[in-house]
Amino acid sequence: MVRMGRLLLLPFLVAAIAATIAPAARGADITFVTEEYAPYNYSEGGVIKGIAVDQVHRIAAMAGITYRMEIMPWARALMLVERQTDHCVFTTGHNSERHARFRWVEPLLVDTMVMVKRRGSSIEVKTLEDARRLRVGAQRGDFAFDFLKVRGFGDIDLATEIAITLGKLENDRIDLMPTSLKTYEKLVSEGAAIETALLMDGQIYSLACNLDMASETVAAMQTALDALIESGEQDAIFARYGLPPTGKTGRSLTATE
Incomplete structure (x- = not known):
């Protein structure tokens, strides 16, 4: 009975967190770029979808961010985000070579x-x-x-x-x-x-943003992702695609291990 009560409260928890973080990033206009790499991000019938895509949509909504999303070859996507301030690329493996090149929102998944x-x-x-x-x-x-x-x-x-x-x-x-x-x-x-x-x-896979992106925008997106993980919504997204979840275990890993 206690467990059921907690589950019923989760949507309200996510909504409450979203209400507190959205003003910090409101008005931001971000371009999210990704590649064809199912099941994380891919196009189908002209629509971009996938496990990471669904998370990014929710993160942006909860953080009050206006945005657009494009799909392109991976090397071009990485280069674009390093050069353009209001850009983020996903689903990006966070390793030691990339660590200092981006600002990170994570984990979208651990695999x-x-x-x-x-x-x-x-x-x-x-x-x-x-x-x-x-x-x-x-x-x-x-x-x-x-x-x-x-x-x-x-x-x-x-x-x-x-x-x-x-x-x-x-x-x-x-x-x-x-x-x-x-x-x-x-x-x-x-x-x-x-x-x-x-x-x-x-490996930890993440949302990698340009180094000059506003700190409050990055923080708002991280807070939104943390809420998705804690509420179980991230696991639910994995389940919709028929895959086992990353789960909260990802929070105990560091990106450069």
């Missing part, structure tokens, strides 16, 4: 990285050293690319979008492709002919 191979491939990968000997593909400017470079991968086959990298993998033009575990699960559910080759590190 595990996985190296995948073509279904039925005889390739066996037990370590990253094994993977470095093979043909590996990634997206230009994507966290997966940064992940590979930091770990000593040299000749990486680059593409502008994950769909292109996936096509290369399925057509045996590359041997391996790094992605998040949740994205892998989404691709498999859609019929992609791939399977796991190697599980790797966990």
